[in-house]
Amino acid sequence: MQPHVIGVDVDDLHLPIKDAFRKAAELRFHVVELPAVMGEAAPRNLSSSGRRHLARYVEGLGLGVAALSADMPSLRLADPGTIDERVARTCEIIELAKDLKVRIVTASVGALTHPESGDLSPPAEEALRRIGEYADARGAVYAIRPSHDGGDRVVRVLDELCCPSIQIGLDPAAMVMSGVNPSGAAERLAHRIALLHARDATAGLTDRPGRETRFGDGEVDFVGILAMLEAAEYRGAFIVRCSESPRPIPDLQAARDALAHMLGSP
Numbered sequence: 001m002q003p004h005v006i007g008v009d010v011d012d013l014h015l016p017i018k019d020a021f022r023k024a025a026e027l028r029f030h031v032v033e034l035p036a037v038m039g040e041a042a043p044r045n046l047s048s049s050g051r052r053h054l055a056r057y058v059e060g061l062g063l064g065v066a067a068l069s070a071d072m073p074s075l076r077l078a079d080p081g082t083i084d085e086r087v088a089r090t091c092e093i094i095e096l097a098k099d100l101k102v103r104i105v106t107a108s109v110g111a112l113t114h115p116e117s118g119d120l121s122p123p124a125e126e127a128l129r130r131i132g133e134y135a136d137a138r139g140a141v142y143a144i145r146p147s148h149d150g151g152d153r154v155v156r157v158l159d160e161l162c163c164p165s166i167q168i169g170l171d172p173a174a175m176v177m178s179g180v181n182p183s184g185a186a187e188r189l190a191h192r193i194a195l196l197h198a199r200d201a202t203a204g205l206t207d208r209p210g211r212e213t214r215f216g217d218g219e220v221d222f223v224g225i226l227a228m229l230e231a232a233e234y235r236g237a238f239i240v241r242c243s244e245s246p247r248p249i250p251d252l253q254a255a256r257d258a259l260a261h262m263l264g265s266p
Contacts, residue, residue: 004263005237007031007066008252009197010041012242017041021061027253031066032058033106033195033239036093041068043092051099066237067104067143067169067195068097077109077128078121087127091134094142104141104194106169111148112157120157132163143169143194147178151188158192167194172220173201173241177210186225190232198222198259199241212244215255226262238263 008029013020017040024032034041046054058065070093075086090107097105112124128144135142142165146154158166170193172182186193200218204210212218238259245251260266 004260004265005030005064005066005235006198006256006259006263006265007033007237007239008256009033009035009069009239009241009243011035012240012245012248012252014248018057021058021063023249025061025063027249027256029063029240029256031064031237031239033067033069033237034065034102035071036068036096036105037070037072037089041096043096046096048099051096055100065100065102066239067106068093068100068102070105070107073108073110077124078111080123083123083127087130087134090131090142094131094135094138094140097140098138103139104143104169105135106143106145106195108171108174109144109146112144112146113149113153118153118156120160125161128157128161128166129163132161132166136163136165141165141167141194143167145169145171145174145197146185147171147174148180150180151185154185155188158189168192169195169197170225171197171199171241172222172225173197173199173212173218176201176203176219177212179203179210183221183224183228186228190228190234193229193232193234193236195236196229196234196238197241198238198255199243212242214245214251215240215242215258222259222262 010020075082175182200213200215200220240255242251
């Protein structure tokens with residue numbers, strides 16, 4: 001059986017990029033997810049030689065790059081005024097992924113459907129079709145991370161788009177914080193998941209929003225979700241996240257060890 005691949009998001013280490021790569025290797029992660037919207041790894045900041053150097057540096061540490069992330073919360077897919085910029089910048093990151101020999105570009109997408117009808121937002125549909133066509137032409141996967149839409153709605157979105165290059169980056173914690181059942185989403189979407197973010201969270205209440213927690217202290221049913229993925233023969237990466245931790249390195253290491261134990265990995 002192919003071993004499980006456990007990774008970490010470089011941003012969560014809160015270190016300069018090369019130090020973050022070295023720390024990821026030291027903590028025994030297999031791969032990294034590399035944010036590519038801003039900073040040293042943004043497409044506009046990496047020349048052709050810089051891209052080659054980055055790929056060699058990561059490989060020399062015994063790591064792989066599982067995905068580039070293209071999170072742009074200020075450029076909403078459902079906002080017609082930001083579509084062109086969101087699509088253009090995402091396509092630049094897809095091109096960077098191709099140069100780095102990385103197959104997956106992932107992004108948080110917020111709400112894609114109307115809260116009452118469940119219909120796919122027309123601006124979001126246009127943006128996703130344009131990104132999907134660009135990704136398909138380059139052999140890439142654009143893995144959207146829904147948070148506000150339940151499993152049935154996301155299945156409907158994917159069916160309407162009918163684009164094999166658009167898949168799912170499952171972030172169960174984001175769903176829990178938004179009041180969505182991630183187990184239901186995992187069950188409906190298991191065969192369409194390209195990447196999983198492994199972080200924990202509590203659900204929001206009327207007087208407070210949901211929040212991220214240390215791995216194992218929240219309400220995400222990882223045992224159930226991992227069982228569903230195993231039944232679907234999921235072999236993508238598990239990216240450990242601790243985006244809000246005041247002690248990121250020990251918390252990421254503890255999360256990595258706990259997840260490895262659940263997966264039966266060394």
